[in-house]
Amino acid sequence: MNDWLLRPTAAIDPTARAAARARQRQLTKPPGALGRLEILAEDFAGWQGRAVPRLERVDVCVFAADHGVAARGVSAFPQAVTGQMIANFATGGAAVAVLARAGDARLTVVNLGTVEPLPAAAGVLDLQLAPGSADFTLTPALTPPLLEAALAAGRARVDAAASLFIGGEMGIGNTTSAAAVLAGLLDVAPEAAIGRGTGVDDAGLARKREAIAAGLARHGGDWRALAGPERALAVLQRVGGLEIAALAGAFVAAAQAGVPVLVDGFITTVAALAACAINPGTRDWLLFAHRSAEAGHGRALAALEAEPLLDLGMRLGEGSGAVVALSLLRSALVVHADMATFADAGVADGGGGE
C-alpha cells in the first residue's frame, strides 16, 4: 500500500546552517551583499549537514505519460507528441536534455504510460503502466492500483546519493490535468487554475475550463469531505495523471531521503502541492526554480508560500526551468566554498553588524 508516503521526512541540520551563516559573514564582501545566493548556501548547508555544501550529483528525471482528457481538444498539439518527445529526450535533442548536458546533470527518462506503446529505445525506462490516464470528464483518471504504482515509480527514481533532484514532465494535455488537480486541492474555480499550455486559442481555453468543470462536477463529491493525504490522493486519482502522481511520489521520497528538490514549472509545482498535502514535511526540502508564464502557476506557488528564483517567461515544462536555475545554485555554492575570508585575504572587515 501507500504507507511509505506518510513516513517522516529527513531533518534539517540547524548547526550546519548556522555555521554556513557565520562563514558568509567572514567572506570578503559586505554582509548580505550576495543576497539570495547567501540564503541558498545556508539552505544547502542545512540540507547536507555541513557548513560548506557541494553539488556533487544532480539527478534530473523526466516522467512522461499520456492523458485521456486530451480527447477534449485541450492542447495545441496531438497526443502522439508525448511519445515522440520521449525519444527526443533519450537522443538528447529536447531542451531539458541539452540543458542537463550543459549543466552537468544526469538525465533519466521514464515512460509511465503512452497511448501507443513505444518502440524499444535506449535511454528510456519504459514502465507502460497503462495506455495513459482515462478521460476524467467521464471516469476517474487512474484506478487506485495505478495511482499506487505511479507514486512508487516516482519514489524508485530517487537516489539518496544525489545532492539535488529535479523532476520534469512530458504529457500532452497535462496542463489540463494539473489545473484540475490544483482546483481540486485548493477548491478554486477552473478559471483560476488554467492557462494556455502549449498555446491554445480562446476556444481551446474554453474547452479546458469546461473539461475541468466537468471533472470537478463528476468527482468533486469524492474528495470534498476529505482532508490532508486522503484528499490529495483522491484528487490525484480522480483527475490527475500518471506522471503527476510519479512526481508527487518522487518529491515525498526525496524529502524522506534527505535530497533537496528543485521544482520546475506549473505541472511540477502542482505535483509538489499534492506531495506537501500528502506529507507536509516535504515542503522543507523544496526549492522553486522559476515562475512559469502559465496562468495558474502563481496560485500554486502562493499556496506553497514559494518565492521562485527566476521569472523568465518560460512555459515549457520538462524540468527545463529548474535546470536553468541550477546554474544559480552552482554559483551560490561556489562563492560560499571558494571565496577568501577577510582573515585569509588580509582585508579589513566592517567590524560586525549587518
Ligand SMILES: Cc1cc2ncn([C@H]3O[C@H](COP(=O)(O)O)[C@@H](O)[C@H]3O)c2cc1C
Ligand atoms: C514539442 C513539445 C515539447 C514539449 N515539452 C514540454 N511540453 C509541455 O507541453 C505539454 C503541456 O501542454 P498542454 O497541456 O497544452 O498539452 C506537456 O507535455 C509539457 O511538458 C511540450 C509540448 C510540446 C508540444
Ligand SMILES: O=C(O)c1cccnc1
Ligand atoms: O510551466 C509548465 O510546467 C508548463 C507550462 C506550459 C506547458 N507545459 C508546461
